[in-house]
Amino acid sequence: MRLVVLVKGVPEPTGDLRLDLADHTLVRADSGVDPLGLHALEAALRLREAGGGTVTALTAGPAPAASVLRHALAMGTDRAVHVSDPALHGACAPQTSAVLAAALRRVGFDLVLCGAASADGQLGVMAALLGERLGVPHLSGLRTLAVAGTTVTGERQTEEGRWDLAADLPAVVSTWVLPDRPRRRTVAGIRSAAATPITTWTLADLGVDPSTVGLAAATSRVLSAGRPVRTTGRTGDPAELVRFLADRALV
Amino acid sequence: MAEVLVLAELTGDGEPTRGTLEALTAARVLGEPVAVLLGAAHPAADRLARYGAARVLVAGSADPAVDLAAHLVGPAVDVLARLVADRAPAAVVVPGSAAGREVAGRLAVRTGSGFLTDVVGFAPDGTATQLAPGGTTVVQARVTCGTPVHAWRAASLTPVPAPVATVVEQVLVEPSPAREARVLARVVERSAGRPALADAAVVVAVGRGVTGAAEFALVEQLADALGAAIGASRAAVDAGFCPPSCLVGQSGTRVAPRLYVAVGISGAAQHWSGVRSAQTVVAVNSDPDAPVFALADFGVVGDLATVVPELTAQVTARRG
Numbered sequence: 001m002r003l004v005v006l007v008k009g010v011p012e013p014t015g016d017l018r019l020d021l022a023d024h025t026l027v028r029a030d031s032g033v034d035p036l037g038l039h040a041l042e043a044a045l046r047l048r049e050a051g052g053g054t055v056t057a058l059t060a061g062p063a064p065a066a067s068v069l070r071h072a073l074a075m076g077t078d079r080a081v082h083v084s085d086p087a088l089h090g091a092c093a094p095q096t097s098a099v100l101a102a103a104l105r106r107v108g109f110d111l112v113l114c115g116a117a118s119a120d121g122q123l124g125v126m127a128a129l130l131g132e133r134l135g136v137p138h139l140s141g142l143r144t145l146a147v148a149g150t151t152v153t154g155e156r157q158t159e160e161g162r163w164d165l166a167a168d169l170p171a172v173v174s175t176w177v178l179p180d181r182p183r184r185r186t187v188a189g190i191r192s193a194a195a196t197p198i199t200t201w202t203l204a205d206l207g208v209d210p211s212t213v214g215l216a217a218a219t220s221r222v223l224s225a226g227r228p229v230r231t232t233g234r235t236g237d238p239a240e241l242v243r244f245l246a247d248r249a250l251v
Numbered sequence: 252m253a254e255v256l257v258l259a260e261l262t263g264d265g266e267p268t269r270g271t272l273e274a275l276t277a278a279r280v281l282g283e284p285v286a287v288l289l290g291a292a293h294p295a296a297d298r299l300a301r302y303g304a305a306r307v308l309v310a311g312s313a314d315p316a317v318d319l320a321a322h323l324v325g326p327a328v329d330v331l332a333r334l335v336a337d338r339a340p341a342a343v344v345v346p347g348s349a350a351g352r353e354v355a356g357r358l359a360v361r362t363g364s365g366f367l368t369d370v371v372g373f374a375p376d377g378t379a380t381q382l383a384p385g386g387t388t389v390v391q392a393r394v395t396c397g398t399p400v401h402a403w404r405a406a407s408l409t410p411v412p413a414p415v416a417t418v419v420e421q422v423l424v425e426p427s428p429a430r431e432a433r434v435l436a437r438v439v440e441r442s443a444g445r446p447a448l449a450d451a452a453v454v455v456a457v458g459r460g461v462t463g464a465a466e467f468a469l470v471e472q473l474a475d476a477l478g479a480a481i482g483a484s485r486a487a488v489d490a491g492f493c494p495p496s497c498l499v500g501q502s503g504t505r506v507a508p509r510l511y512v513a514v515g516i517s518g519a520a521q522h523w524s525g526v527r528s529a530q531t532v533v534a535v536n537s538d539p540d541a542p543v544f545a546l547a548d549f550g551v552v553g554d555l556a557t558v559v560p561e562l563t564a565q566v567t568a569r570r571g
């Protein structure tokens with residue numbers, strides 16, 4: 001089975017998400033691998049161990065994104081593909097999905113896996129957009145995942161409850177935290193990852209016109225940004241808290 | 252006046268969800284709301300009319316054997332894409348549940364449009380106010396191509412009735428389910444005996460700081476004293492104290508209570524993105540440096556095992 005996992009770099013979980021004041025894109029100080037992407041990667045490695053095949057890690061983004069691919073290789077990924085192009089700066093979700101779909105077609109896949117929502121953008125829609133672009137089913141927000149023959153199944157968890165889903169391959173799935181913890185990188189894995197070449201593609205390599213991607217051509221535009229949502233409050237003991245609540249008619 | 256298509260989402264009881272009524276309320280700024288329902292003719296049409304839907308389009312297949320609910324998300328995309336082509340609405344507004352956001356994104360891709368998520372308001376010129384990214388910043392944004400698709404962030408306003416005489420119209424659509432995931436079962440989860448999380452006026456939420464059944468029972472007593480729904484962080488759900496339906500945050504419910512009490516919760520961005528619409532937030536945490544104190548209106552630094560029972564006693568005494 002040809003498994004492809006979408007991994008991406010994200011800012012440290014404790015860091016504030018900030019928008020650039022000049023062009024309103026997300027300030028990228030990526031320093032970690034999106035944690036849910038690692039869960040998806042672990043699932044792919046286990047599927048390969050159980051049924052054979054290859055695992056390819058795929059990312060799109062600026063040059064430091066390659067370190068995310070090194071991480072994936074060190075966990076045991078067979079191959080790493082980096083879509084890197086200056087035109088990607090400020091790409092909106094529909095554009096990003098078009099680029100990733102083009103890369104996925106070129107890689108070839110039976111099952112595409114990604115995190116249900118990245119720790120930064122938090123849209124939670126990439127699997128659905130890829131399903132739409134590629135014309136294949138998407139099973140999103142899974143808490144369990146199984147493949148038997150050419151059928152993929154899983155439990156989707158949303159705010160309203162649980163859905164049991166099934167689809168025929170090829171398909172795209174997105175996962176929350178799965179029961180199996182992502183494996184640690186071994187020293188040998190890190191060494192061999194450093195020696196594994198990373199395939200780098202530009203938009204031209206994928207047959208995507210760069211003028212259709214990026215901030216200038218984005219399908220939506222941020223006009224203004226900035227007001228923080230809440231200000232710091234104060235502290236006190238339980239009695240003071242209850243008085244505070246009473247003043248606001250909350251108790 | 253231009254039409255605005257509003258996708259109606261129903262609860263397990265067949266009632267429009269709160270997010271749907273909010274979307275109908277907000278959509279009036281952009282044009283005349285037209286509600287879109289999937290499935291057979293529905294009693295929910297009356298409720299939709301009470302909230303301003305001058306027209307309710309009930310979409311179904313000509314073949315009674317085709318069940319639109321048997322596939323994930325796709326049939327709603329098929330229906331809306333058809334209606335966008337036929338009716339050229341000014342915009343489409345979808346309740347921003349997990350499924351709704353996916354409908355919005357796929358519809359935008361299929362119709363060559365842009366989409367915005369976490370939308371909390373509209374201006375008549377089509378500009379949307381968003382909480383982005385993940386609820387940290389207020390942003391003004393516009394879709395720049397096609398028919399704008401907006402995923403409304405639930406719990407962002409109080410639905411306002413605007414009763415109209417409604418026309419219920421049947422629309423026949425043949426979905427293309429071959430490429431959609433099949434829904435084998437759907438289990439709606441709800442915690443018994445407490446207000447529903449999304450609508451609750453008071454929410455008491457537990458996090459990893461709660462480490463045993465005895466401590467959880469203390470928090471339940473506080474929730475009872477306040478008449479609150481119980482919420483949870485992912486850490487508390489993973490620890491098994493609460494079912495996933497209690498999860499608050501990016502991957503769970505977005506709440507909008509008058510009061511949110513965070514007990515033993517650190518204030519991670521993914522949790523907080525579900526709390527931003529709360530009016531007053533208080534936190535109980537033993538770590539004075541916990542990020543939650545920078546987010547709360549009032550914090551109590553201390554061990555929940557002592558702070559929570561004290562709070563419960565004081566609240567109970569005050570309520571007499």
Ligand SMILES: Cc1cc2nc3c(=O)[nH]c(=O)nc-3n(C[C@H](O)[C@H](O)[C@H](O)COP(=O)(O)OP(=O)(O)OC[C@H]3O[C@@H](n4cnc5c(N)ncnc54)[C@H](O)[C@@H]3O)c2cc1C
Nearest residue numbers: 458459460484485500501502515516517521522537538555
């Ligand atoms: C893509 C993604 C999506 C996510 N979505 C969500 C989501 O929707 N909702 C969500 O909640 N999380 C979500 N998470 C997880 C989130 O990042 C945090 O890990 C989680 O919210 C932490 O839960 P917590 O605050 O309970 O635990 P912790 O961060 O471990 O905090 C526990 C707190 O309890 C305090 N404490 C400990 N003992 C006591 C005591 N005796 N008395 C008082 N206080 C005590 C500690 O000081 C600490 O501050 C998501 C993560 C990712 C990557």
